[in-house]
Amino acid sequence: MLLIDCPHCGPRAQEEFGYDRTLDSLVRIEDAPDAAMAALYARANPRGEDDEIWRHTFGCRGWMVLRRDRVSHAILSVRPLGPEALP
């Protein structure tokens, strides 16, 4: 089970988190229909590293992006998402 370093709470067990989607499948409201459907249904799904959106659902409820290696399961980085992450 992954140990995820929540940007707000520190390292916590995976069971406190919910996986949402890969970053490349994020559909922005202003995206054109074709781009939106491609993001939903034609994802890159690389073998190896990818960015994933997770939420610390049973913790601070904050959103974050994990850079994760799907082969080794190593978490390379965690960065927060949301208003607090705005410049």
Add this chain to the structure above:
Amino acid sequence: MTGPAARLTRPLVRFRFDGRAYEARAGDTLAAALLANGVTLVARSFKYHRPRGIMAAGVEEPSALVTVGTGGRREPNTRATDVIVYDGLEAFSQNAWPSLDLDLGAVNGWLARLIPAGFYYKTFFGPPRRWMIYERFIRKAAGLGAPPVEPDPDGFAHRAAFCDLLVVGAGPAGLAAALAAAEAGQRVMLVEQDARVGGALLRDPVTIDGMAGVPWAEAAAQRIRMAGGRVLLRATANGYWDGNLVTVVERLAEPGQAPGASRLAQRLWKVRCGRVLLATGAIERPLAFAGNDRPGVMLSQAVRGYVRRFGVVPGRRAVIATSHDDGYRTAFALAEAGAEVVAVLDGRATPEGDLVERARARFPVFAAARPIATRTSGHRLAGVTAEVAGRTQAFAADLLAMAGGQTPVVHLHKQAGGELDWDEVTQAFVPGPSRQGQRSLGAAAGRSVLAAILAEAWEAGGGAARDFAVEDPCGPAQPAAAAVIPARLPGKAFVDFQNDVTLDDIDLAWREGYRSVEHLKRYTTLGMATDQGKTSNMAALARLAQAQGVAIPQAGLTTFRPPYTPTTLGAFAGPAVGDHAGPVRRLRLHAAHEALGAIWLPSGYWFRPRAYPQPGETPGEASLREARMVRSRVGLVDVSTLATFEIAGPDAAALLERVCATTVGRLAVGRGRYTFMLREDGLVFDDGTVWRIAEERFLLTSSTGGADRMAQHLSYVRNVLAPDLRVSVVNLQEHHCAAALAGPRATAVLERLTGDAAPLHMHCHRTAIAGTAVLVLAASYSGERAFEVYAPGDRIAAVWAALLAAAQEAGGGAYGLDAMDHLRVEKGHVVVGAEVDGRGTPADLGLGGMVRKAGGFVGWQGLQRPVLADPAGRRHLVGVESLAGPLPEGAMLVGRAGDEPQGHVTTAAPRVAGEGWIGLALLRDGASRHGETLHAWSATRGLDVPVRIGPPLFYDPEGARYRD
């Protein structure tokens, strides 16, 4: 003191096997106790029902599976070698009928030629009907123990732990490592699956630093505890997961045993570790020869363990078959205990060395010798036929000890993502590079010399480099050379003893074209039994490599999956059973509903009033009466569970525009509107109402069942899609409660209580009831004039009481969810979970006209997809009217019973206004099929009701009743 003499000093314990009473000694495993009583026939094999005895002494035991315990504590398929006998233990043999001794299933052994490897796959060919017949026999004949029928009376706990160092295995390596770490001040956990510490020290009389092995081990464990370390016995590290998380199943009671004061049978530890040292030892390999599964044929180290640890001598005349020096140790152990060693069959052409020479002085030792067949008398071993330097020789013997090499236990190392290296000398996979914080020690790392193992383990634990003085009467152990599998063998030479897979089966699979080890495994079922091939996988791989003409590492390896040993399901479930399987959410007004005689309807984790039957009324009669009360007078219903969110801030409207597919941003203050939300693929997932309480403050309600999902969705949109909006979202579901007042007299009741004019339909205002500030939303779900009254949770009781009293005075009362359902069906209002099933577009549900044309909300892009934009061929919401009696909910809509379904009845209800049954349905192209007659057909319930399709609206089509 070890051996048979020491045995008699341990207390007596009584147990039963297949109904017969026996005596054991405290500390015996069930296997040791059975052997001590001369019980050698313990089980019948899985496929051929061959008589089987005890082969091993540890968790790798493939043959001696028994059922232990009775009633809810019955534990099937328990290895007799992995149960510590307690007073009153009851064990039963499995897979035998009518008895273990006379098992009619053994006829399968004669039919072996008809049921070779993969025979059941072959039964798949031909007509399916034939398989249905085969299946009955296959399932009956192939068998393990039966699971318990009654619930388990005992508790299972989950516990989280953290440590700097987890050591798995309390043999010499594990103890040395854990001791070094504990005394260096680290937080240490040492887990051992056995009931005692010591590992190999329990079977080999060595001394360490001048102390006998077993006392050294016990003293080390004591010192670890005194240094603050935690030592768990009967605790199996059964899985190594990501992030250095190791799960450990600790047995607090033996299988079938009533637990002590804690009432816990097992505890599942989830241990998050800094480092993990795997001192999991090695498993001995059996040899392949005809009849190698007979009771009396055992693993050599197991024999030594029974003699030295338990004082049980499993045979009087023993043959040792070995491929390396370790087998000689067993010869000496048996001789010490008074058994006769009739032959040592050494597979090597020229065995040499001090130990071999000493053995030659005492026993007949044969070089280039191997067993080729066994002879039985009754159900146990009577003789061994060996090939000695090319000639055949027979020996009378009741025990054959096999030493075919060592397989390091690399399971956890592999589960942790580690790689394996191939060791040519021992013909074994040993741990290679690690991925996580794990390192293997001792026999698990392929090591054999104890002094070096201890020194390495001590340093691995964090101790300063030091030497250990080890004295071993048999001299330092040599690497265990593996036995060579002969090219051709007559008879049934078992490889996988538990699934009855022979060398011939592997050869057959090869001939039939199964080349990959993964295919071979599945076709022959090798390694797929409850022991997961602990004693068999290496032999099978060796055979496959032989056939392929490659080295074993090139033949491939199957995956090591958790759990390492079979784990009771209760350990996984832990305390989450029965009433604790899920939380119960009770309404604030639970007591008030109970006082009214409510019957309850589970709704997610909530319990909501279904109806309030009067004496003599059925629930159906009650809900129809309540619905008619609402239509004719007034009713009050608890709607506190609705998802409720307050959305506030300068950009509150902007956030709602993104979430809702309808126009909400231009809502005037004090007004509300029905709305619905789409997923990104364009399908409706929830609906509700949105209200503008103040310029920058909105209230959003949505379905009870979707409340958590909606909270997640709002958070996603707000934080991920629109982080720059100045808006806050607060979930009010548990802060506020609400009661809905509906009916032609609702306005009068509300106005009397508040003294204010009631808000117009889809308007809202603040007022007070029973001295409490409330928010009144005039929304109608029932089709009558209605008001939702929101109050703080801690004040709802007073508000409810006042509303109920006023409603009763006006000839009304409380109504439940069933009545609410009847009312909304008549009005054609959809509900999430029935009509909103995640497969419909707004247009499918008749809501297409409300969709905001400009887009800009989640899901607008999905709606553009041609498959959603074109209504043809889609399922549309329709009304159905029964032409004959009650309408079955969930029934298929068909032209004729048995035809292809064209849709289904999503909700059915009796008419409130009038007689008969109506319902809502989703029907292919339904919007253009009003007036058609179809059948609501339920094959499972044997119901077939003719129905007329129409618009999904049965009552007050103009909506005159809820407008003023």
